Amino acid sequence: NAGVTQTPKFQVLKTGQSMTLQCAQDMNHEYMSWYRQDPGMGLRLIHYSVGAGITDQGEVPNGYNVSRSTTEDFPLRLLSAAPSQTSVYFCASSHLTSGRKNEQFFGPGTRLTVL
Amino acid sequence: AQSVSQHNHHVILSEAASLELGCNYSYGGTVNLFWYVQYPGQHLQLLLKYFSGDPLVKGIKGFEAEFIKSKFSFNLRKPSVQWSDTAEYFCAVNAQTGANNLFFGTGTRLTVIP
Numbered sequence: 001n002a003g004v005t006q007t008p009k010f011q012v013l014k015t016g017q018s019m020t021l022q023c024a025q026d027m028n029h030e031y032m033s034w035y036r037q038d039p040g041m042g043l044r045l046i047h048y049s050v051g052a053g054i055t056d057q058g059e060v061p062n063g064y065n066v067s068r069s070t071t072e073d074f075p076l077r078l079l080s081a082a083p084s085q086t087s088v089y090f091c092a093s094s095h096l097t098s099g100r101k102n103e104q105f106f107g108p109g110t111r112l113t114v115l
Numbered sequence: 116a117q118s119v120s121q122h123n124h125h126v127i128l129s130e131a132a133s134l135e136l137g138c139n140y141s142y143g144g145t146v147n148l149f150w151y152v153q154y155p156g157q158h159l160q161l162l163l164k165y166f167s168g169d170p171l172v173k174g175i176k177g178f179e180a181e182f183i184k185s186k187f188s189f190n191l192r193k194p195s196v197q198w199s200d201t202a203e204y205f206c207a208v209n210a211q212t213g214a215n216n217l218f219f220g221t222g223t224r225l226t227v228i229p
Contacts, residue, residue: 031215040124042205042219043159050214058216090158094215101147101166102215106159 002026004107006091012113013081021076021110023091030096032074033104036060036087043090049074050096081114088112117142119206121220128196129228136191136223138206148189149207149217150180159205165189176200198229 007022025032033048035058045058049068063085065077074093078085089110094102122137140146150162163174170182180191189206206220 033216035219040221042119042121042221043207043217044219045216048214048216056214092159092217096215101164101211103149103161103164104215104217106151108158 004091004093004105006089006107006110008110009108010111012115013078014115015081015083017081019078019081021078021089021091021112023074023076023107024072025074025091025093025105026072027093027095027105028071029093029105030071031102031104032068032091032093033058034064034066034074034076035090035092036085037090037109038087046076046089078112081112083114086112086114117146117208117210117218119208119218119220121204121206121223123223124221125224125226127226127228130198131195132227134191134193134196134200134225136204136206136225138189138191138220139187140189140206140208140218141187142208142210145211146208147211148180148182149209150174150178150189150191151205151207151219153203153205153222155202162191162204196225196227198227201225201227 004025034046035043047066049055091107092104094104120139148165151159165182173179205222207217
């Protein structure tokens, strides 16, 4: 079991460039999500998915797109990178059971710098 | 909307000192409560969780937390910290219905001095 994997680990972009952060899980989890972590702000939810073909916005979705074509993969796309998107990005996944009593498993993170 | 407050931004303790980190949340419905830890350079790991029942929950590495419903609090405690507990600690909540979205506090950085 690899758990939740993310690539790349580090990325530097120039303003206006686009890129995709990859996330995959091998635990057959229905729920997947993307968070960004900024100093003094904790983790904030960007987008989430409760199953293949279903995505929705979180707290801070602007500038990001997602899709969920398979259960395993949940890529995050930056359409036109801005310095405000400099952050550490974490992908997480979990099962969805009654009462939502599910631990979320986090990937190792991607550190993104936008110049 | 849900929100989580962690009052301590940075806590510095000597080894063997006792630890208590505060967490308060606001939400109109029933929630699950979590504490996650992030060791330097690593991803988040679950320390402990509360769903229902006994309000005192025990987690890994000697940590425990107490849910006080009347105060909307879920404080993390450890009787005697070790240098290896140096990390950032996040309190989080999710609703027991709807998507499994977690709402995090801003985190508390713990530094333990040997």
